Structure formats: C-alpha cells, structure tokens
Amino acid sequence: MSDWVIETKDLRKIYQMGEIEVRALDGVDIQIERGSVVSIMGPSGSGKSTLMNLLGCLDRPTAGEYILDGERVAKMKDDQLADVRNRKVGFVFQSFNLLSRQSALSNVELPLRYAGASKNRREKAIEALTAVGLGDRVDHRPTELSGGQQQRVAIARALINDPAIIMADEPTGNLDSKSGAEIMELILSLNKTLKTTIIIVTHDANVAKQTQRIIRLKDGKVVGVEENL
Amino acid sequence: MNLGQSIIEAIESLNANKMRSSLTILGIVIGVAAVIAMLAVGNGAQNTITGSISGLGSNLLFVFRGGTNEEVRNPKPLTVADAEAIADPFQAPSVAMVAPAISGNAEITFSGEKTNTQIYGITPEYELVRNYELLEGEFITNQHLLGRASVVLLGPEVADKLFDRRDGVTGETIRIEGQPFRVLGVLAPKGGSSFGSEDNVVLVPFSTAQTRLIRRQSDRVDLILVQAASADTVTQATDEISQILRARHRVELGADDFTIFSQQDFVQTAQSITNVLTIFLGGIAGISLLVGGIGIMNIMLVSVTERTREIGLRKAIGARKKDILIQFLTESSLLSMFGGLIGIGLGWLIAFVVGQIAAASGTELIPDVGIDAILLATLFSTAVGLFFGIYPANRAANLQPVEALRHE
Numbered sequence: 001m002s003d004w005v006i007e008t009k010d011l012r013k014i015y016q017m018g019e020i021e022v023r024a025l026d027g028v029d030i031q032i033e034r035g036s037v038v039s040i041m042g043p044s045g046s047g048k049s050t051l052m053n054l055l056g057c058l059d060r061p062t063a064g065e066y067i068l069d070g071e072r073v074a075k076m077k078d079d080q081l082a083d084v085r086n087r088k089v090g091f092v093f094q095s096f097n098l099l100s101r102q103s104a105l106s107n108v109e110l111p112l113r114y115a116g117a118s119k120n121r122r123e124k125a126i127e128a129l130t131a132v133g134l135g136d137r138v139d140h141r142p143t144e145l146s147g148g149q150q151q152r153v154a155i156a157r158a159l160i161n162d163p164a165i166i167m168a169d170e171p172t173g174n175l176d177s178k179s180g181a182e183i184m185e186l187i188l189s190l191n192k193t194l195k196t197t198i199i200i201v202t203h204d205a206n207v208a209k210q211t212q213r214i215i216r217l218k219d220g221k222v223v224g225v226e227e228n229l
Numbered sequence: 230m231n232l233g234q235s236i237i238e239a240i241e242s243l244n245a246n247k248m249r250s251s252l253t254i255l256g257i258v259i260g261v262a263a264v265i266a267m268l269a270v271g272n273g274a275q276n277t278i279t280g281s282i283s284g285l286g287s288n289l290l291f292v293f294r295g296g297t298n299e300e301v302r303n304p305k306p307l308t309v310a311d312a313e314a315i316a317d318p319f320q321a322p323s324v325a326m327v328a329p330a331i332s333g334n335a336e337i338t339f340s341g342e343k344t345n346t347q348i349y350g351i352t353p354e355y356e357l358v359r360n361y362e363l364l365e366g367e368f369i370t371n372q373h374l375l376g377r378a379s380v381v382l383l384g385p386e387v388a389d390k391l392f393d394r395r396d397g398v399t400g401e402t403i404r405i406e407g408q409p410f411r412v413l414g415v416l417a418p419k420g421g422s423s424f425g426s427e428d429n430v431v432l433v434p435f436s437t438a439q440t441r442l443i444r445r446q447s448d449r450v451d452l453i454l455v456q457a458a459s460a461d462t463v464t465q466a467t468d469e470i471s472q473i474l475r476a477r478h479r480v481e482l483g484a485d486d487f488t489i490f491s492q493q494d495f496v497q498t499a500q501s502i503t504n505v506l507t508i509f510l511g512g513i514a515g516i517s518l519l520v521g522g523i524g525i526m527n528i529m530l531v532s533v534t535e536r537t538r539e540i541g542l543r544k545a546i547g548a549r550k551k552d553i554l555i556q557f558l559t560e561s562s563l564l565s566m567f568g569g570l571i572g573i574g575l576g577w578l579i580a581f582v583v584g585q586i587a588a589a590s591g592t593e594l595i596p597d598v599g600i601d602a603i604l605l606a607t608l609f610s611t612a613v614g615l616f617f618g619i620y621p622a623n624r625a626a627n628l629q630p631v632e633a634l635r636h637e
Contacts, residue, residue, distance in 0.1 A: 058545060058630045079549045086547020097542040097634070101245050113234060114547040157546065 004067075005164050005197045006032040006055060011064035013050050013220075024050040025061070026220035032165075032213075035195040037188065039208040042217035049169075051217065052201045056089050056167040057081045069164035086115050090158025090196075092187075094170035096150045098142040098157075104129060105138045108157045115161060128156040132186060148179030155186065165197045172207055184210055232559075239559040246532075250564065253528045257568025257613070258575060260518030261606045265576025265598060267514040268605075270583050271507025272597035278499045281419070281427070281593075282492060288325070288460050289358065290467060291490040292453040292474070304486035305478045309448035314473050315455060321473060323466035325458045328354035329435070329450040333443035337431065339391040339403040346387050347430045348405065350438025358456045366399040366414020373413075373434045377441070381410040382432040385418045405431070406442060463491050515609075521568065522613035529561050529621035540625050541633025550626040557622035558615060565614025569607050576606070 013025040024047045032038050042048045053059040054066065057073055060081070066074045069088050073081065090111075091097075098107050108125040129138055132152040142150050151171060158166050168187065172180030184207060191198050200211060208214050209228060216224040243250040292315075295304045312329035315321055328351065335348040349355070356368045364385065373380050381403065388395045391403060401412045410433065419427040439445055457466035467489050474487050533540070540553055580596035587594035 053631050056545070058634070079551075082544060082547050082549045085545060091545050093542075093634070097538065097545075099539060099542075101241060110543070111546045114543070114549070114552060118231075161547075 003034045004031045005034040005069050006030065006199075007065075007067045008055075009065040011051075011054060011066060012062050013047075013054060013059070014062045023220050025054070027064070028217075028220070028222055030215060030222060032197060032199065034164075034197055035191070036213065037191050037198045037200070037211045038213045038215060039200045039202055039211040040215045040217060041203060041205075041208050043203070045219075046217040047220040048201050048217050050220075052167055052169055052199075055165070055199060056091060057085045082114075086111055087161060088164040090161070090163040090166040092151070092154050092158050092166060092168040092171045094173040096142070096147075096154045096174070098150055098153055100142050103139050103141055104134060104145070104153045104156075107142070107153055108160055111157060111161050124160060125156070128160045129153070131159065131190070132156045146179070147175050148182055151175065151179075151183050152186065155183075155190070159190065159194070159196070162194075163196065165199060168198060168200045170202055170204075171200065172202075172204065180207075232555075235555050235559045236563070238556065239563050243560060243563060249528060253524050253564050254568040254571065256521030256524035257518070257565050257610055258521075258572040260514065260521040260613075261569050261572025261610050262576035262579060263514035263517050264511055264606050264609070265573055265602055266579035266583065266596075267510035268507060268602040269576065269580035269596035269598040270594070271503060271510055272599060272602075273580070273584065273594050275500060275503035275507065276597055277592075277594050278503060279496050282495045282499060288457040288463055289492040290455040290457060290463065290470065291488075292455060292470060293488045293490070294451075295486065295488060306449045307451070307453055307474075307487065309450060311474060311477055312450060312453050314477060315453065315470055317473075321466065321469040323458050323462040323469055324455055326354050326358055326456040328352055328358045328454040328456075329452070330355055330454065331435070331438055331443050331445055331449070331451045333438075335405050335431070335442060337387065337391065337403055337405050338407075339401070342391045344387060344390045346384070348438065348442060349430060349432050350435045350443060351432050352435050355432070355454060358454045361419075362417040364395050364415040364417050365397075366412070369413065369432065369434050374436050377436045378434055379408065379410045379437060379441075380413040380434065381405065382413050383415050384428045384430040384432075385416060386428040387431055388415050405433070408441060463493065467491060518610065518613060521610075522565070522617040525561050525564055525614055526617035526621060528564075529557060529618055530624070532560070533557065533621045533625040536625075537628060537633050537636040540628050541630050541636065544628070544630035545634060553628075554622050554626040557625050558618045561618025561622070562611055562614040565610045566607075568614075569610035572610065573603055573606060 008028055008030050011025055011028040012023070015022040015024055028051060040048050040051060054061050057068065060076070061074055064074060065072065068084065071084060073084055076084065099110070105122070105125050108128055109121050112121045112124065126135065126138055129135055132155050134149060134152050134156065137145060137149060142153065145153065171187065172183055175183060187198055188210060190196060200207060202208055212228055214226040214228065215222060216226070292307065294307050309329055312327050315324055316327040331350040333348055334345060337344050337346055351369065352374060353368060353370055366382070369380065369382060372378070383391070383398065385395050388398055392398045392401070395415050398412050399414055402409050403412060404410070416428070416432070433442065455466060455470060457463045470489055471485065475485065478486055543553065577598050580598055584594055584596045
C-alpha cells in the first residue's frame with residue numbers, strides 16, 4: 001500500500017459536442033501524497049476544471065482509473081459518488097457557494113445532515129467555525145459577512161466531515177489580495193494541523209508558489225510537475 | 230436527512246419567498262374552498278329536499294287519476310268507493326290507512342285581509358297519513374265530517390297572511406269564498422317542498438268541501454293518499470292498489486288509467502337530481518383545484534431553475550438524488566397542504582354564508598360539510614401537490630452537479 005491519497009491511471013474525459021470530439025483530458029496519470037498541498041495550473045481550456053471535477057468525484061471519467069483514498073470511484077453510480085463526496089471530499093469554491101438564507105452554522109452543518117449524522121452536529125459545526133476563526137460569527141448569515149469571512153465559512157464546511165481531500169477551486173479568486181493572503185495562510189495552517197490533503201486549482205502563480213507541488217496541464221495532458229522546496 | 234429537517238428547510242425556503250408562496254397557496258385555497266363549499270351546499274340541498282319529501286308522511290303512496298307514460302283515453306275518475314275498496318283489509322292487507330281528498334283554489338278573507346290558497350277537503354285519516362302537527366287548536370274529527378261543519382285548519386303561512394301571527398287565532402271566524410268558517414287550529418310548518426309550499430294550505434272537512442266549496446260530481450275525489458303498513462310493504466301495497474283499481478275501472482288490459490307514486494319514488498328522483506347537481510358543482514370546483522396544482526408546478530419549476538446552483542452545491546457536499554427529490558416534494562406538498570387547510574376553513578365559511586343567505590331568503594338550506602368532503606379535499610390537494618411537484622423535483626434531482634454548479 002502506498003500512502004497516495006489520489007492515484008489516477010490514464011484518466012480520460014471526452015465530450016461529444018455535436019460532430020466534434022473534445023478531449024478535455026487525454027490520459028492523465030497523477031499521484032498525490034497524503035497530507036500534501038498540491039496546486040494544479042494551466043491556461044484556460046487546458047482541462048484543469050475537468051480534472052478538478054473528476055478528482056472531486058463530481059463527474060465520471062470516460063475512461064481510466066481513479067482511486068481516491070483506497071476507493072475505485074471511476075465507475076461508481078450517482079448516489080455512490082454523492083456518498084464519496086460527502087465522506088471524502090471537501091469543496092471550496094471561488095464564489096463561496098453558501099446558502100444565503102441560512103446561518104453560518106447551518107451552512108457548515110449541511111454535509112453532516114446529508115451524512116445522516118444527528119449527534120453533536122451543532123458542536124462539531126461550532127468547532128469547525130472556531131478553527132477557521134469565526135467562533136463569534138456562528139449565527140450570522142453569509143450576507144452579513146465579508147468575502148474573506150464567507151470563504152472561511154466555506155472552508156469550515158469543507159472540513160466538517162474530516163475529508164480525505166479538500167478541493168479548492170480558485171479559493172482566492174473573488175477576494176482582495178489581503179484577505180486572499182489570509183485565506184491561503186489559513187488553508188496552509190489547516191494542512192499542517194489536520195494533515196488534510198489539499199488540492200488547489202488556480203492560475204495565480206503566487207498561490208501556486210505556496211504549495212509543495214505544482215502540476216501543470218496543457219491540452220488535457222500533464223506537461224510538468226514542479227516541486228517547491 | 231430526516232423528514233423533520235426537510236420540513237424545516239422547506240418552510241425556511243418557502244418563507245424566503247413569502248409573496249410567491251402565498252400566491253401559490255391561494256390557488257389551492259380557492260380550489261379546495263370551492264370543492265368543500267360546493268359539496269356542502271349540494272349535500273345541504275339534498276338533505277333539505279329529501280327531508281321535505283319525507284316530511285310528507287311515512288310509507289306514503291299517492292294515487293292520481295290518469296296514466297303517466299301513455300295517453301289513456303277517458304280515464305275514470307277516482308271515487309270515494311275506490312278509496313273504500315282500497316281500505317278493505319281483505320283486498321289490500323298491506324294498506325294501513327286510506328285518505329281520499331279533494332282540492333281546489335279558494336279565496337280566504339278576514340277583516341279586509343285577502344289571500345288565495347290551496348284548499349283540501351279531507352278526512353281525519355289525512356291528518357295522520359300526512360304527519361300533520363298542530364301549533365294550536367284541534368284536528369278535524371268524524372263529528373265535523375258527519376255534521377258538514379264549517380270549520381277550517383289553517384296552514385302557518387295562511388295564518389301569517391290573515392292574522393300576522395300563528396297563535397291565538399283559534400275560534401276566529403274567517404270567510405272562504407264568502408262563507409263563514411270557524412278556525413279550528415293552526416298547522417305546524419312543514420317547510421317548502423318540491424310541490425310548492427306545504428304551509429300555504431287550508432284544510433276543511435271532506436263533506437263540507439264536497440257540498441259547499443269544491444263542487445264535484447257525485448263522489449269523485451282528486452287524490453287518494455295511502456299509507457302502507459310498513460316501509461317493507463310499500464311495493465306490495467302498490468301492487469294491491471293496482472289490482473283493485475284495475476278491477477274497478479275495468480282496465481285489466483292495456484294501460485292503467487291511474488298513477489301510483491310512492492314517497493320513495495319522489496326521494497329517489499330528487500336524490501338522483503341533486504346527486505347530478507353535486508357532482509356537477511364539485512367537478513367545476515375540482516377544475517379550479519387542478520388549476521391551483523398547475524400553479525404549484527409552475528412555481529416549483531421556477532424555483533428549481535432559480536436554485537440550480539444551490540442544488541449543485543448540495544450535491545457537491547453529498548446530497549443524493551433522493552435528498553433533493555424529497556426537498557422539493559416537501560416544499561410542493563407543504564404548499565398544497567397549507568392551501569388545503571386554509572381552503573377547508575374558507576370553504577366551510579362560504580358554505581355557512583350560503584346557508585345564511587338561503588335562510589334569509591326563506592329557503593331552508595343547511596350546508597353539510599361532511600368528514601368525507603374534508604378528507605377528500607385534503608387528500609386530493611396533497612395529491613395535487615405531490616403530483617405536480619414530481620416533475621420539477623425530478624428535474625432538480627437529476628441535475629448533474631458539474632453543470633448545476635456552473636449555472637449562473
């Protein structure tokens with residue numbers, strides 16, 4: 001057994017756009033170590049969103065193998081994938097994607113509700129919010145929070161089920177540079193304390209620089225892997 | 230996610246769009262209220278009509294001259310002798326009582342007040358057969374009959390018209406067709422019926438009417454009322470009367486020159502008419518419920534489109550198809566359930582108001598909101614919510630998370 005939390009073999013995703021076949025991913029082999037912070041970079045159209053969707057189990061590959069935390073997810077059914085997302089993946093989106101009508105607390109609780117866990121939901125959610133520095137904003141609604149704070153709520157939500165990986169899609173893209181830097185700091189410190197694997201999709205070189213490894217994509221293929229020391 | 234949480238979330242989300250939710254609910258409210266009110270009024274009308282027919286008397290048979298279906302040439306009139314033959318317990322063992330009557334119109338006056346009314350010449354049996362009760366005074370007796378007494382029983386409406394009251398009129402002297410009659414008593418009201426008001430009548434002794442008011446050849450009668458021994462023997466009694474009259478009128482071949490109606494015939498006819506009416510009204514009301522359901526579907530579709538990103542997010546963090554399906558179905562059924570509950574209340578109110586209006590305009594109509602109507606409306610409206618919620622909910626549940634998240 002390796003301690004790879006993510007392992008893909010010849011991962012392919014082909015979209016049929018009418019007559020034209022678009023090879024969004026064309027044979028991707030990557031391995032990501034447990035507990036590491038990795039960024040995926042590439043120009044638009046390089047397939048990095050597609051790769052993120054596949055790694056986050058939001059979508060299924062056309063062909064290839066994907067093993068996430070010991071589970072072969074490439075051929076799972078919709079509801080099995082939903083279950084895997086719930087248990088093993090935390091998402092942080094560029095536009096936060098919080099439920100605007102609900103408090104920070106219920107937003108963070110949401111994955112626990114779908115997990116069917118009923119005990120200590122509130123306590124766990126408060127704990128997660130405290131971990132991201134929002135222990136005093138538990139009952140605020142997203143509209144009453146700043147962008148940086150909203151992203152912190154989203155990170156707390158991603159953490160709540162103690163996932164194997166956190167997929168962050170341009171987590172600082174909608175933030176000013178100061179709160180962007182704070183969010184990066186938070187993500188990196190959570191990685192240190194919780195040992196959660198973090199994958200950041202970005203085209204911000206400054207963000208990528210702070211990660212341990214950069215995977216570069218172009219035309220649906222991995223064109224380079226850089227180790228940051 | 231358990232049901233309690235789904236309901237709380239659904240209420241939160243409906244609450245977020247108060248105006249939209251309440252308008253959608255209104256559609257269902259109107260539909261359910263219409264169904265409840267229409268069924269209640271229909272049932273009320275049926276109860277009133279069948280009640281007033283039953284008020285005619287129990288196990289009652291009406292014998293008229295003339296055939297119903299075919300033209301009968303020269304029908305023989307009914308006579309007192311016919312009535313006596315029917316009363317013969319050997320020929321007609323199922324008959325309990327026979328009451329021949331003659332009727333006509335007469336002008337009645339009392340100190341300047343004048344009214345036209347139906348006048349019946351009757352025997353004491355008539356009062357028993359028709360279940361008459363008195364507000365005051367006494368019934369016509371055989372003594373009155375033998376003595377051709379100038380006495381009269383007033384219907385309550387006649388008493389109202391002549392005296393403006395229903396009590397303390399016994400002993401007064403009124404004039405019928407100019408002849409003085411002593412008031413013997415006042416009948417208790419029976420309410421309107423399919424034969425017009427049963428209260429706008431006066432009753433006089435048969436012999437008095439025959440000789441002095443309604444002049445009839447020899448011993449002709451207009452109507453013979455027959456009371457069967459029991460409800461079970463009504464059919465038998467009908468057969469026996471037919472036999473007797475056929476023999477006496479010599480019409481054993483061909484069409485009868487008389488007609489026998491039973492009270493059940495009237496009730497059944499009235500019931501089938503009011504049933505059709507109730508179904509018709511309920512059907513029209515049901516259409517508005519259907520329209521309300523389409524309103525739910527419309528709003529739910531808008532809601533699904535509007536919340537595509539939310540659905541995508543929920544799926545991303547682990548919501549299964551079933552979770553999303555339940556979420557939207559809960560919302561649509563809650564809409565229709567609230568609508569149903571309010572609609573039941575409103576329908577009840579409408580039915581009550583209709584009853585009041587009917588009572589104010591002098592018709593006895595007590596709307597009857599049955600448990601069955603309430604159950605039907607609740608079930609139907611919730612089913613409407615579920616049915617029209619399925620399509621939008623299914624659409625939401627089948628969204629692909631990737632596409633839903635990309636949706637602007």
